[in-house]
Amino acid sequence: MFRKKVLIGVTIMILMVSLTGCAKESKVEVPKLTQPQAGVSQLPEGHPTETPATTVDKAVQTAAETKIIDLLNKNYPGDWKVSGTTLSKGTYTENGNYKMVDDVEKLFPGTMGVSIFVGEERISSSVKQGTERVLKGYATPTTVGEVMKSGTTTSSLISGYLKVYVPFMDSSGKTVAVITVSVPQA
Numbered sequence: 001m002f003r004k005k006v007l008i009g010v011t012i013m014i015l016m017v018s019l020t021g022c023a024k025e026s027k028v029e030v031p032k033l034t035q036p037q038a039g040v041s042q043l044p045e046g047h048p049t050e051t052p053a054t055t056v057d058k059a060v061q062t063a064a065e066t067k068i069i070d071l072l073n074k075n076y077p078g079d080w081k082v083s084g085t086t087l088s089k090g091t092y093t094e095n096g097n098y099k100m101v102d103d104v105e106k107l108f109p110g111t112m113g114v115s116i117f118v119g120e121e122r123i124s125s126s127v128k129q130g131t132e133r134v135l136k137g138y139a140t141p142t143t144v145g146e147v148m149k150s151g152t153t154t155s156s157l158i159s160g161y162l163k164v165y166v167p168f169m170d171s172s173g174k175t176v177a178v179i180t181v182s183v184p185q186a
Helices: 003-017 055-075 099-107 142-151
Strands: 082-083 086-089 114-119 121-125 154-158 160-170 176-183
Touching: 055 099, 055 154, 055 160, 055 176, 082 176, 086 099, 086 114, 099 114, 099 121, 099 176, 114 154, 142 160, 142 176
Parallel strands: none
Antiparallel strands: 082 086, 114 121, 114 176, 154 160, 160 176
16 A cells, blocks of 8 residues: 555656646746647647747847757758658768757757757657657647748747757758757846
């Protein structure tokens, strides 16, 4: 009986710790959506909302974009290519390897995580639950689709982080993927 109570207590504590990122009280009021809209991702109730970045944040965005692109070009020479949802740069394929997201995560200590999307699908993430990478179960941010269409880097503020969205373009100039990184703000 005692073991059962301990197991239940530990399970509850683990769940509480894993949910703290979305359960923190936000200073921004989050509207409660009653029906999902087609093509629009929906944040869980109580999750902080994103707000447009300011001019000062744009300088941080540009610096982050430059660091990301320089690192990836240095470590992974060649052009970006996509086949289905498989993303490659030169001879390296990111799907299932996670080296790119882990390398980019090291550039930004304290980040909430790095993800790469091909279309609506998250194909790589530095975020782990236990030993498994978190690729499914969370809505794709609408900003990913906007960056896929526009091919323009953008950013937004969310809970003390500047979330930067950087497009990856193939040799013809077509956006084939988007990387997101949450840069901690001082």
